[in-house]
Amino acid sequence: MTSSASDRPAGLRERKKAKTRAAVQRHALRLFGEQGYAATTVDQIAAAAEISPSTFFRYFPSKEATVVYDELDPVLMRAAKAQPPELSATAALRATLREVFGGLSPEAWERERERQLLVFNEPELRAAVMEQYVAGIQLLADVAAERAGRSPDDFEVRNWAGAVVGVLMSAFLSSGGSEVADHMQLLDDAFAHLEAGLPL
Numbered sequence: 001m002t003s004s005a006s007d008r009p010a011g012l013r014e015r016k017k018a019k020t021r022a023a024v025q026r027h028a029l030r031l032f033g034e035q036g037y038a039a040t041t042v043d044q045i046a047a048a049a050e051i052s053p054s055t056f057f058r059y060f061p062s063k064e065a066t067v068v069y070d071e072l073d074p075v076l077m078r079a080a081k082a083q084p085p086e087l088s089a090t091a092a093l094r095a096t097l098r099e100v101f102g103g104l105s106p107e108a109w110e111r112e113r114e115r116q117l118l119v120f121n122e123p124e125l126r127a128a129v130m131e132q133y134v135a136g137i138q139l140l141a142d143v144a145a146e147r148a149g150r151s152p153d154d155f156e157v158r159n160w161a162g163a164v165v166g167v168l169m170s171a172f173l174s175s176g177g178s179e180v181a182d183h184m185q186l187l188d189d190a191f192a193h194l195e196a197g198l199p200l
Contacts, residue, residue, distance in 0.1 A: 021059045021069070024049045028066035029114050037067075037122045064128045067118050073139065076100050080143045089144040089160060094191040101184050109180040116172050133169075137161045167194050 027048040031040045042063050046056040060066050079099050083092035104112070119129050138152070140161035145152040152158070171190040175183040193199075 017059070018071075020049075020051070022071055024051070024056060024059055025066050025069060025071070025115075026111060028063070029111060029118070032067070032118060033114060037118065037124060064125055067115060067122070067125055068128045068132050070115075070132075072100060072112065073136075077139060077143060081146070085147070088195075089147050090164075090191060090195050092147060093140075093143075093164060094188065094195070097187050097191070098184065101180060101187065104180055106180065109183075113183075120173065133165055136165050140164050163194060163198070167191065 024045065028040070028045045031044055031048060040063070042056055043053055045063070045066065046053045049056070060069065076096055080092055080096040083095050087095065101109075119125055119132075137158065138161075141152040141158050144150075144160055145154065145157050148157065150157055167190045168187075171183070171186050175186045
C-alpha cells in the first residue's frame with residue numbers, strides 16, 4: 001500500500017514529534033544524573049532542550065513522565081506481532097527481545113539503562129512505575145491474545161503477561177550496570193527459565 005499525499009505530512013509530523021520527545025527525555029535523564037531527580041525542574045529540562053515550558057507539556061504531562069515514558073514499547077510491540085505464528089507467545093517474545101535489544105547502539109542502551117535504574121531507585125517515581133507495569137501487562141496480554149486467538153482478559157493470558165513483566169523486572173535488577181550483551185544473555189536465560197515453567 002502506498003501513502004497518499006495527505007498521509008506524508010502527518011508521517012513527517014509524527015517523526016518530528018518523536019524526535020523532539022526523545023531529545024527532551026535525553027536532556028531530562030542527563031540532568032537527573034548530574035543533579036538528582038528531585039533537584040531538577042521542568043524549566044531546567046525545557047531550557048536544556050531549547051524549548052519553552054509550555055512546549056515541554058505538549059510532549060510530557062509531568063517531570064516523572066520523562067522517566068516513565070519508554071520509547072522502545074512500540075518498537076517491541078511491532079516486532080512481537082511480526083514474529084512467526086508458529087512460535088509460542090513466550091518464544092515470540094524471547095525472539096523479539098533478542099531482535100530489539102540486540103539492535104541497540106551502545107548509546108541507546110546506556111540511555112535505557114539509566115532510565116530503568118532511575119525508575120527502580122527513585123522513590124518519587126514508584127506510583128507512576130506501578131501504573132507502567134499495569135500498562136505493560138495489558139500490552140503483553142493484547143499481543144499474546146492475538147497470537148493465541150484468545151481474549152486479552154482470559155485468566156491464563158493475563159497470568160502469562162504478569163509473569164513476563166516479573167521476569168523482565170528481575171532480569172534488569174540482576175543485570176544492573178552490565179553491557180547490553182550481558183543484559184541480553186541474562187534476558188535470554190530468564191526467558192528460557194520461563195519457557196521451562198520457572199522450576200526451582
